[in-house]
Amino acid sequence: MSDSDVKEPEATTEDGDAKGDARDNESPAPKGDAPGEGAKADAAKADAAKDSAKSDAPPKSGPYRPTPGKPLIEMSNVTKTFHKGKEPLTVLDGLTLTIAEGAFEALMGPSGSGKSTLLNLIAGLDRPTSGTARVAGHNLEKMSDGELAKFRAQNIGFIFQAYNLLPVLTAVENVELPLLLTKVPSGERRKRAETALRVVGLSDRMGHYPRQLSGGQEQRVAIARAIVNDPTILVCDEPTGDLDRKSADDILALLTKLNQDFKKTILMVTHDPSAAERATTTRHLNKGRLD
Amino acid sequence: MLLKIAWRNLLRNSGRTLLTVLGAACALLTFVMLRTVVSSWNSGAEYAAKDRLGTRHKVSFVIQLPKKYVDDIRAVPGVKQATWANWFGARDPRQPNEFFANMAVDAPSFLEVMDELVLPDDQKKAWLEDKKGAIVGDALAKKLGVKVGDKITLEGSIYPGDWEFNIRGIYTASRRSLDRSQFLFHWSYMNDSLPEARRDEIGWVMIRVSNVAQSAQIAQSIDRVFEERDTQTVTMSERQLQASFMAMFSALLKALDIVSVIILAIMMMVLGNTIAMGVRERTREYGVLRAIGFSPWHIRSFVLGEAAVLGLFAGVAGIGLAYPVVDRGLGQWLEENMGGWFPYFRVEPSTMVTTVVIAIGLSALASLLPVLQAGRISVTDALRRVG
Numbered sequence: 299m300s301d302s303d304v305k306e307p308e309a310t311t312e313d314g315d316a317k318g319d320a321r322d323n324e325s326p327a328p329k330g331d332a333p334g335e336g337a338k339a340d341a342a343k344a345d346a347a348k349d350s351a352k353s354d355a356p357p358k359s360g361p362y363r364p365t366p367g368k369p370l371i372e373m374s375n376v377t378k379t380f381h382k383g384k385e386p387l388t389v390l391d392g393l394t395l396t397i398a399e400g401a402f403e404a405l406m407g408p409s410g411s412g413k414s415t416l417l418n419l420i421a422g423l424d425r426p427t428s429g430t431a432r433v434a435g436h437n438l439e440k441m442s443d444g445e446l447a448k449f450r451a452q453n454i455g456f457i458f459q460a461y462n463l464l465p466v467l468t469a470v471e472n473v474e475l476p477l478l479l480t481k482v483p484s485g486e487r488r489k490r491a492e493t494a495l496r497v498v499g500l501s502d503r504m505g506h507y508p509r510q511l512s513g514g515q516e517q518r519v520a521i522a523r524a525i526v527n528d529p530t531i532l533v534c535d536e537p538t539g540d541l542d543r544k545s546a547d548d549i550l551a552l553l554t555k556l557n558q559d560f561k562k563t564i565l566m567v568t569h570d571p572s573a574a575e576r577a578t579t580t581r582h583l584n585k586g587r588l589d
Numbered sequence: 590m591l592l593k594i595a596w597r598n599l600l601r602n603s604g605r606t607l608l609t610v611l612g613a614a615c616a617l618l619t620f621v622m623l624r625t626v627v628s629s630w631n632s633g634a635e636y637a638a639k640d641r642l643g644t645r646h647k648v649s650f651v652i653q654l655p656k657k658y659v660d661d662i663r664a665v666p667g668v669k670q671a672t673w674a675n676w677f678g679a680r681d682p683r684q685p686n687e688f689f690a691n692m693a694v695d696a697p698s699f700l701e702v703m704d705e706l707v708l709p710d711d712q713k714k715a716w717l718e719d720k721k722g723a724i725v726g727d728a729l730a731k732k733l734g735v736k737v738g739d740k741i742t743l744e745g746s747i748y749p750g751d752w753e754f755n756i757r758g759i760y761t762a763s764r765r766s767l768d769r770s771q772f773l774f775h776w777s778y779m780n781d782s783l784p785e786a787r788r789d790e791i792g793w794v795m796i797r798v799s800n801v802a803q804s805a806q807i808a809q810s811i812d813r814v815f816e817e818r819d820t821q822t823v824t825m826s827e828r829q830l831q832a833s834f835m836a837m838f839s840a841l842l843k844a845l846d847i848v849s850v851i852i853l854a855i856m857m858m859v860l861g862n863t864i865a866m867g868v869r870e871r872t873r874e875y876g877v878l879r880a881i882g883f884s885p886w887h888i889r890s891f892v893l894g895e896a897a898v899l900g901l902f903a904g905v906a907g908i909g910l911a912y913p914v915v916d917r918g919l920g921q922w923l924e925e926n927m928g929g930w931f932p933y934f935r936v937e938p939s940t941m942v943t944t945v946v947i948a949i950g951l952s953a954l955a956s957l958l959p960v961l962q963a964g965r966i967s968v969t970d971a972l973r974r975v976g
Contacts, residue, residue, distance in 0.1 A: 451882025
């Protein structure tokens with residue numbers, strides 16, 4: 299399979315707006331390097347949101363266009379039940395949650411409380427058993443696997459506890475991965491990946507393989523990978539769980555910067571109270587319900 | 590980038606990949622050898638001259654025909670020349686275990702019909718003038734260690750006794766239709782030495798026709814001539830004649846075909862196991878790729894691409910092993926020592942291409958199950974996997 303075989307996810311609203319091109323110009327690269335450009339992009343987003351708001355029907359697939367005043371994540375009476383053999387196990391029990399765009403929220407709770415399950419639902423990795431999950435204008439519970447994959451590619455940036463970089467790729471190649479799902483040309487992909495790595499302070503480690511990096515550096519590469527496609531939401535599952543205090547602080551500072559400077563909405567699952575302190579809001583989950 | 594990932598994933602566990610490729614290459618080497626045995630065995634028929642027919646006893650090769658049939662055959666319209674031969678079945682007492690074809694032939698007409706036989710003029714003249722003269726193919730001459738001017742005694746079995754011959758020529762062949770490991774001598778020498786009751790009998794007749802397009806009609810005409818006689822004939826193209834001879838070994842050839850299939854099946858399982866192990870080890874990575882938006886189709890393509898590359902390596906390595914072993918080693922030995930059975934024992938380019946295509950195809954086929962599994966991976970389950 300060649301690179302050209304990778305199709306860009308369809309990026310049209312129901313009224314037929316093509317969004318792919320606009321999105322291609324909204325990578326973190328120009329924003330980071332030239333704040334003025336970022337402001338223009340934000341203005342463009344706002345204009346686009348006005349257009350989008352004219353239609354009540356949400357886009358079935360495609361990148362999110364921010365709508366000021368509207369919540370970004372709306373979970374309503376969400377239940378998630380797993381089956382262990384014949385025994386049903388309810389992990390989320392009628393949960394209702396709203397998160398506004400631009401928020402930096404921490405989700406805390408004991409093991410088995412449903413934090414990761416909730417994160418998976420918001421990120422479109424799973425569907426609720428019942429209830430509605432509306433994220434970035436998409437009703438996730440109604441979407442097919444393929445539509446969810448496109449949704450994730452266009453709207454979600456993942457940051458995992460174990461970094462989850464591909465060991466056979468260098469840092470810059472790992473960061474390029476999400477761009478393979480777009481029509482961005484090869485040379486441009488590389489430029490954007492390099493810019494994303496510069497944003498996370500790893501311009502001198504681009505050609506290094508994950509095994510040649512420290513844990514903190516690996517997580518920075520993972521963050522660069524998460525932001526290279528300019529997603530609406532950054533979903534972080536214990537991003538500092540495997541790091542020492544110093545590296546953890548650096549990563550949290552980076553996330554704060556992404557939230558404040560790049561207006562990324564961040565949802566972070568953590569056990570670490572000091573990590574949660576960086577968030578603007580902290581929610582506690584217990585036995586599948588929010589306290 | 591995606592090909593790069595497939596390539597690097599293969600090199601990730603280079604020891605395992607190397608062993609898998611070598612294992613598959615050995616299987617492919619065996620496959621190539623078996624295919625070459627079959628194709629070489631059949632090459633006599635494949636390379637048979639198109640303008641030649643053969644006439645034998647209707648019942649069997651081993652029953653003889655009256656010599657006077659040759660003149661009747663020469664009189665059939667469309668027949669350009671006819672010659673005859675007897676299977677002599679003698680052996681060299683110095684090398685009793687070495688099999689080689691030795692035949693009594695009518696030299697002048699034989700040389701006309703078998704025009705691909707290349708013999709220097711002086712050697713041809715010497716052979717034609719010496720009743721005890723014999724010519725041998727260059728491959729056989731090397732095996733027997735004889736040269737022009739040597740005397741050799743063969744021990745007869747069908748025609749008992751010690752038969753003395755003078756080696757008058759070493760022939761080669763301008764086409765592959767002629768076996769270069771035959772021993773040919775004058776039919777008259779044999780016939781004149783036989784008791785009266787056994788004289789003037791011939792094994793088969795070889796005919797050259799003037800028009801290839803009419804071969805079938807000429808063959809029918811020949812057989813019609815002897816239809817009402819005590820001894821009836823069957824005439825067929827040289828290719829059919831060879832094929833009917835090879836049919837005696839059809840069970841063996843079928844067995845070789847079956848062994849080839851079994852070997853390929855083993856190779857497929859070796860490749861499939863390696864691919865499946867790779868998929869199992871990389872489940873979490875596939876989960877990550879799925880999480881960031883790659884579709885199940887992408888993941889299947891990753892695995893399939895990796896399998897195809899692995900098959901390509903195995904195929905190329907198999908051919909790389911087969912060429913020196915078959916073409917440079919075993920093939921030369923077989924051609925020199927068993928030229929009667931294997932006149933041309935070389936790996937054909939078509940066999941090489943087939944082998945590589947089969948290796949890629951079977952590797953892809955072996956990866957089907959892992960491919961399906963990889964495509965069905967649950968993202969959340971995959972991300973929970975450790976390692």
